Amino acid sequence: MDNNTVIDLPSIRTGCKTCSLSRLCFPDSETGQEKETTDNPVTRSHKFERGEYIFRVNEPFKTVYAIRTGSVKTYSSLENGKEQVTGFHLPGELLGLDSISTNYHAESAIALESCNICEIAFARLESLSNENPAIQHALLNAMSEEIQHDHQQITLLSRLPAEARLASFLISASSHFHERGFSATDFHLSMTRSDIANLLGLAVETISRLFSLFQEKGLLAVERRHVVLFDIDGLKQLTPDYCRHSRHAYMNQNKAS
Amino acid sequence: MDNNTVIDLPSIRTGCKTCSLSRLCFPDSETGQEKETTDNPVTRSHKFERGEYIFRVNEPFKTVYAIRTGSVKTYSSLENGKEQVTGFHLPGELLGLDSISTNYHAESAIALESCNICEIAFARLESLSNENPAIQHALLNAMSEEIQHDHQQITLLSRLPAEARLASFLISASSHFHERGFSATDFHLSMTRSDIANLLGLAVETISRLFSLFQEKGLLAVERRHVVLFDIDGLKQLTPDYCRHSRHAYMNQNKAS
């Protein structure tokens, strides 16, 4: 609708810089950040406001989405009407790849704030992947990262006590923001306590209590969605057996064999 | 080493039938089950005994493995020396795809019993995928399924009480065996109670207690690794808000667009 109107260029550059499919929009660049082709024959950018759905569960899967700016929550719906949050997503991430095998979306994606999101027809992406080994590898790479991330989430849910889960979540958020050029110690959470609790497999009240506890310990200051980390090492010490906090630690190793 | 010696043809046929990459070995077949090419220029079959590693964490990732017969446990190692089981794998499944993004194995895979396992060089698989859209789609499909399965595992760990977790595990095992031509109600678990507990995020003792409880309820009979299900519907009623029990419910929808 109202795409290609006012665009926040610096933010977009950050989003495209970390985008798994930057080769699509910047085919000449090795790192995908030199040119500023805001409109592209392959991808179309679209704006979503807070609360708008990018896609819903059970809709036909035809399009892959890449976040350019903003943040997104993905979740699957359970039979009893409740939902299970599977992740929060930041600029550069791809949405919808889990639905390839069924042709229908396995989860819903909803904007947590104003977002610019690129849309790529999956059929087009598949044929482009066939023509271009680098794009194929980038696609496999993105899915591989998602699997690794999910395995870390499984470990978190299976092994860590509540304290370690929230600490791990905050460290992860911190490094994700840092990777995108924002402050690693002072940031705004775009999701509710309820969403965090859902992702971490805890009750809302537990999240509240832990935030208060962390504040008492002097690890951080928090006021509603605004978080300031004072002692990241202290937080890390709360996650003794959970090593890899950054899911993008090995990104962009696209050597084609 | 001792591959291509004595091969259990019926079992192999089952494994290849459900293999995500059956097109590699049976390129002419739509369903991948007519010919019996036991040795193939693309894949090499290899035998692993119980306790042997197919690969270990941090080893260079160069090969994708397809289970032809037997069962495999995958797990990641934590800093404190403990391990997190991420899954049990049966014939037809692919191992190692989560390691594409780092070029090093993110987890270890160990044979739970005697296994015949096919090895495909990933570089070769990538170039074959580029030449053949159907193979590329099969590869994306397999990874998509893995992500969906992981999301179900996350839901299980995040939301379900112990009773529902074990019930869900048994139902899943049952349908997996059934899909491969074995009994859905009478089967042998190749993993220890400890492995099950680890996968489900519970203590070993809890698994034992639940097996005893299920027996008292008349839902099943269990003697060490041998399980006989009497009341699958009864088990399903223990998992009220956890719908999809089969990860292969939508397999083989390989329409290329």
Added chain:
DNA sequence: CGAAGCGTTGAGTGCTTTCAATAGTTGTGG
């Protein structure tokens, strides 16, 4: 201004864990 949603804090309950003891099973070496 009132309603709805979000967030915090307290008290009590309960599910699962940990600790502990026992028995069955497997594998190995004398």
Added chain:
DNA sequence: CCACAACTATTGAAAGCACTCAACGCTTCG
């Protein structure tokens, strides 16, 4: 072939962590 060790599995008792229930302020928005 038996004995011993290591692993696997079961069951009981007690403790603890996180949940549910409940009440209350704060913010947002119509």
